[in-house]
Each structure stands twice: as structure tokens, then as C-alpha cells.
Amino acid sequence: xxxxxxxxxxxxxxxxISQADEVSIETRTxxxxxxxxLVAPGTAVTLAMDxxxxxxxxxxDLVAVNTARNPGAPVLKIAxxxxxxxxxxxxxxxxxxxxxxxxxxxKNSQGLPYQLQGPGARLINAYAYDDNGVMxxxxxxxxxxxxxxxxxxxxxxxxxxxxxxxxxxKP
Numbered sequence: 001x002x003x004x005x006x007x008x009x010x011x012x013x014x015x016x017i018s019q020a021d022e023v024s025i026e027t028r029t030x031x032x033x034x035x036x037x038l039v040a041p042g043t044a045v046t047l048a049m050d051x052x053x054x055x056x057x058x059x060x061d062l063v064a065v066n067t068a069r070n071p072g073a074p075v076l077k078i079a080x081x082x083x084x085x086x087x088x089x090x091x092x093x094x095x096x097x098x099x100x101x102x103x104x105x106x107k108n109s110q111g112l113p114y115q116l117q118g119p120g121a122r123l124i125n126a127y128a129y130d131d132n133g134v135m136x137x138x139x140x141x142x143x144x145x146x147x148x149x150x151x152x153x154x155x156x157x158x159x160x161x162x163x164x165x166x167x168x169x170k171p
Contacts, residue, residue: 085102127157
């Protein structure tokens with residue numbers, strides 16, 4: 001009996017990473033106050049800038065994100081909602097809503113609940129409705145540290161992974 005052994009070779013093209021796609025380390029100075037009291041304006045932070053989108057983003061990472069309002073001038077925010085999380089809003093009182101992630105009221109670094117009002121609550125509620133209350137793949141909910149809100153996902157919406165260009169590695 002003759003046995004024939006076939007060898008298969010799978011060729012996977014090697015994608016070269018250009019220098020523009022390499023992770024670089026940069027020091028930047030925080031200009032705004034949306035991360036107070038967690039990070040004060042004027043604080044120097046060390047960022048791993050990742051134009052190739054390879055660095056993992058985990059809950060509570062401080063991330064640098066490009067927004068349509070500030071193209072080329074990234075803002076720092078806290079990654080609160082992660083892909084696959086259940087999210088929505090819950091009425092509190094006097095027109096205030098609490099943000100919920102995985103059934104829990106989301107709180108800032110000092111343990112104070114985020115209090116959404118008007119357009120911010122409606123925007124997050126609309127995303128929750130459209131996505132059946134689940135964060136889509138490669139999508140994040142980014143917030144400042146002020147419980148009353150800031151220029152964050154309550155103003156510019158959920159953020160795709162490709163808009164996150166880096167993360168703080170040393171506050």
C-alpha cells in the first residue's frame with residue numbers, strides 16, 4: 001500500500017508596520033479641568049500613542065481620543081463603558097438621570113454618581129435603545145471625572161476604537 005503524504009503550506013502575507021504605526025511614548029500636559037479631581041489641569045502625563053490600535057483598553061483607563069470637535073487635538077477621558085457591557089440611564093429626581101453600566105450606577109473617582117441631564121441623558125438613552133442596551137463591539141463610553149458632566153460621551157456619543165489613539169501609562 002502506497003501512502004501519499006501531502007504537505008500544505010499556507011502563506012500569510014507579512015504586514016510591515018510603518019514607523020507611523022509604532023507605539024510612541026509622549027509626555028503631554030493636561031489643559032482642561034474635566035478630569036478633576038483625578039487629574040488636575042497642568043499635570044504632565046505620559047501617553048502611549050498607538051495609531052495602530054494595538055494597545056488593549058480596559059475599564060478606567062485614561063485614554064486619548066480624537067473627536068470631531070477637536071480633530072488633531074486629542075482629549076483625555078476615562079474608559080467607563082466597554083464592548084459588551086449593558087448600559088442605560090435610570091431616572092433619579094428633578095430631571096436628573098444616573099448612568100448605569102452592567103446594572104450599577106457609574107461613579108467618578110470620588111465615589112459620586114454621574115448625574116446626566118437633558119441632552120446628555122437623551123443621547124445615552126438613544127444609544128442604549130438603538131443597541132438593545134449593549135455596548136457594540138469595539139465601542140467605548142468615555143467620561144470625564146466631574147459628576148455633573150463634561151465634553152465626553154454624553155456630548156459626543158459612544159466612541160469607536162479607532163478614535164482612541166493612546167492611553168495614559170503614567171499620570
